[in-house]
């Protein structure tokens with residue numbers, strides 16, 4: 436949204452130096468050089484089986500677990516490589532999330548200017564930073580994951596993609612598919628925020644509105660993909676959306692001076708961001724870019740109208756059950772049975788984090804509070820995170836001096852219809 440990016444020439448990295456050049460935003464003559472790592476394999480998040488990345492993959496053939504992308508990162512260890520990112524960033528203008536191309540797969544980026552979003556300090560809470568993901572193209576953090584997934588789809592020569600979506604992933608897929616010249620087939624609930632429908636139509640995607648939830652949309656994609664030759668890029672059913680989302684982890688750590696915050700608040704639906712950021716922290720430590728220490732507590736935030744992760748976290752079980760009759764104006768959180776629940780639960784435990792859910796009323800009141808008192812128009816999902824911060828501060832789980840990052844995962848302006856309805860705002864006649 437905010438960043439015009441001049442798309443530039445990309446050169447295939449030359450062996451062995453793997454140097455690429457491209458034009459980036461922020462200056463018409465900005466050229467950058469970076470090293471992109473080779474993918475070693477895909478590794479199953481559940482049974483640890485490995486599979487070659489030579490051809491596109493969906494989930495683990497043995498256990499249907501989600502795949503992680505594993506690289507040969509050993510040439511990048513040490514602080515000099517970390518410093519190079521900042522130097523290249525400063526010298527070459529604005530490269531967005533591709534400033535981390537040294538830890539992203541070797542492929543020509545399909546980019547619309549995603550990432551490197553503002554980390555805004557709160558006026559009222561000196562230790563709070565809001566990561567403003569609404570600044571991404573298509574107005575949400577989904578741009579990061581879909582930029583990477585479409586980049587790799589193009590790299591593999593895939594021609595037709597399909598996705599079930601709660602709304603913002605649909606808009607993001609439609610945009611990146613349009614940029615790549617790839618067909619996008621989108622299934623989303625009929626009652627998504629209107630912006631999600633309009634953007635997908637304008638980008639030229641094939642849109643099916645479904646009387647149901649993302650889980651129903653997922654079933655329809657699964658039923659139709661084979662006969663139509665679609666590649667399914669559902670959340671966690673292909674390995675690269677995690678890679679795009681992991682840049683949020685690199686970014687928040689770099690923006691905090693290469694240090695971990697005490698806690699990260701993440702509005703959780705399918706959980707790709709949570710999983711991606713945790714992967715980023717593991718890589719940062721493996722690379723020696725951040726001292727292994729106390730990683731942030733990961734706080735998964737949901738709406739009380741659809742809180743399968745919170746419920747299973749409270750029950751101390753290992754996998755969630757389907758949340759019946761999911762309903763909330765935080766449409767991105769309407770994911771009744773997240774595919775990666777088992778990974779999220781491990782992360783919450785390992786990080787000493789928690790999962791929390793708040794009513795739409797509490798979310799709306801936090802949304803109003805931040806708009807009026809900070810000038811930040813949060814998405815309902817982002818307002819769930821601010822509500823969670825208030826709650827954990829009051830409960831003594833966090834101190835006012837603890838540095839925390841709250842994710843506003845989407846622009847409030849994408850939700851004017853649903854937020855106006857929730858707030859009872861009507862245009863005066």
Ligand SMILES: Cc1ncc(COP(=O)(O)O)c(C=O)c1O
Nearest residue numbers: 603704705706707767816844845
């Ligand atoms: C604005 C917003 N926040 C949060 C989420 C949840 O994201 P994830 O499914 O990666 O947990 C979504 C998903 O659609 C979203 O659109």
Ligand SMILES: [Zn+2]
Nearest residue numbers: 479482495498
């Ligand atoms: Zn497996």
